[in-house]
Amino acid sequence: xxxxxxxxxxxxxxxxxxxxxxxxxxxxxxxxxxxxxxxxxxxxxxxxxxxxxxxxxxxxxxxxxxxxxxxxxxxxxxxxxxxxxxxxxxxxxxxxxxxxxxxxxxxxxxxxxxxxxxxxxxxxxxxxxxxxxxxxxxxxxxxxxxxxxxxxxxxxxxxxxxxxxxxxxxxxxxxxxxxxxxxxxxxxxxxxxxxxxxxxxxxxxxxxxxxxxxxxxxxxxxxxxxxxxxxxxxxxxxxxxxxxxxxxxxxxxxxxxxxxxxxxxxxxxxxxxxxxxxxxxxxxxxxxxxxxxxxxxxxxxxxxxxxxxxxxxxxxxxxxxxxxxxxxxxxxxx
Numbered sequence: 642x643x644x645x646x647x648x649x650x651x652x653x654x655x656x657x658x659x660x661x662x663x664x665x666x667x668x669x670x671x672x673x674x675x676x677x678x679x680x681x682x683x684x685x686x687x688x689x690x691x692x693x694x695x696x697x698x699x700x701x702x703x704x705x706x707x708x709x710x711x712x713x714x715x716x717x718x719x720x721x722x723x724x725x726x727x728x729x730x731x732x733x734x735x736x737x738x739x740x741x742x743x744x745x746x747x748x749x750x751x752x753x754x755x756x757x758x759x760x761x762x763x764x765x766x767x768x769x770x771x772x773x774x775x776x777x778x779x780x781x782x783x784x785x786x787x788x789x790x791x792x793x794x795x796x797x798x799x800x801x802x803x804x805x806x807x808x809x810x811x812x813x814x815x816x817x818x819x820x821x822x823x824x825x826x827x828x829x830x831x832x833x834x835x836x837x838x839x840x841x842x843x844x845x846x847x848x849x850x851x852x853x854x855x856x857x858x859x860x861x862x863x864x865x866x867x868x869x870x871x872x873x874x875x876x877x878x879x880x881x882x883x884x885x886x887x888x889x890x891x892x893x894x895x896x897x898x899x900x901x902x903x904x905x906x907x908x909x910x911x912x913x914x915x916x917x918x919x920x921x922x923x924x925x926x927x928x929x930x931x932x933x934x935x936x937x938x939x940x941x942x943x944x945x946x947x948x949x950x951x952x953x954x955x956x957x958x959x960x961x962x963x964x965x966x967x968x969x970x971x972x973x974x975x
Contacts, residue, residue: 642671644699647692651714651721655974662973664711666695666725668703677710679970681730682753686722686962687745687954694745695723701741702727705734713972717965718837718958724969739951746959748950754915754934755967759846761911762960763902763928765920766853766860766874768797769938770957772830775859776810779825783817799923799943803854804892811877815886819879822858829859832938834957839867841961848909852898854924873901898928919960920944936960 642664647654658664661673685694695711702709708728715722730751738747754760767774774797780789789810796806842849850871851860860872876889891897898918906916918925918932921940929935929948937948938957945951952959 644670644692644696647671647695649691651690651692651723654714658711658974660975662975664974666699666702666709666711668699671711674710677712677970678708678726678728681707681727682750682966683709683725683727683748684722684750684753684963684966685725685745685747686717686720686959686966687743688720689744690721690723694743694747697741697743698725698738698747701734701737705731705737707731707734712969713974715966715969717962718834718841720955720958720962722962722966722969724966726970735949739945744954746952746954746962748963750934750949752914752933753967754917754964756841756845756847756961756964757967758915759848759909759911760842760915760917760964761848761850761902761906761909762842762917762919763850763852763898763905763932764918765898765922765925765928766851766863767855768921769919769925770832770835770851770863771859772832773825775825775829775855776807776814778828779814779817779821780810782821782824783814785813789813797922797924798941799926803894803924807854807875807892807894808888811884811888812886814877814884817884819882819884821884822856822877826859826862829862831863832957834955834959834961836867838957838960839869842964843868848905848911850901850905852893852901852928854893854898854922871901871905873897895924895927898925899931902928903931917960917964919957934963936963 663674663677664671665674709725712724853874860874878885878887914933918928938952
């Protein structure tokens with residue numbers, strides 16, 4: 642089957658490809674095969690997903706001498722997805738995928754967790770579970786927004802050591818009324834797909850937690866609303882109804898986030914391959930590094946470059962596309 646002859650929409654491919662159980666991808670065609678590759682994975686997903694994307698990835702695979710098989714089309718959270726089994730994992734292919742312009746999300750991964758078994762997902766909070774940086778919102782209401790936002794941006798890009806940057810930002814909040822926290826919490830916008838992602842994971846028997854360099858006031862709100870299993874965050878010191886400009890207790894930094902994921906995995910008996918970390922900033926990289934799969938969402942360039950998987954065109958529903966992709970492996974075109 643020539644790639645140029647495939648219908649535009651993947652959902653129309655079944656009739657054209659029902660003549661063989663598996664199809665191997667070449668630069669110009671799909672070739673019938675008796676079995677499929679499963680040495681590594683490519684996942685393509687997006688509402689614009691079509692035959693042109695398969696052609697684009699076929700060229701990259703040939704350039705890097707990686708063979709791949711196409712599994713039947715899937716769907717997660719209303720988003721079309723393609724799973725390709727690869728003959729091997731290629732770090733060079735990862736770089737090539739990240740270096741091209743896509744209007745969908747495309748990830749090449751050595752391993753993939755599955756919703757078919759219990760797992761653990763630990764996510765950052767600010768700009769990951771929610772759409773804001775809470776400390777920037779607190780600072781804006783306290784009249785020091787520009788000073789704090791500049792430090793936040795530098796810290797998220799990895800230009801500053803996180804603990805020191807947090808202390809310096811919190812110090813600028815000294816004397817602000819604690820009621821500001823309630824004001825920020827009341828208007829805290831969730832990242833699209835958050836509720837769906839958490840509900841789907843919980844139904845699949847997963848443990849879901851937040852590990853944040855932000856604050857317990859907001860993480861606790863999410864825990865109560867979503868039924869999260871655990872939260873790890875920083876505590877703002879308060880005295881006489883005012884913020885003191887200090888953080889109470891040890892700071893939840895990059896190392897603490899990574900340890901939180903490992904601790905939860907041990908407590909719940911979850912194998913490393915079934916652990917997932919989701920975040921957007923440099924402070925999340927250690928957590929992503931110890932997880933079976935690290936996912937960057939709308940992330941800073943440094944994080945996009947280092948994360949195993951990147952979500953540039955999706956919100957948290959994209960996490961479900963990745964975790965649900967292996968379900969395609971159990972189906973055949975014929």
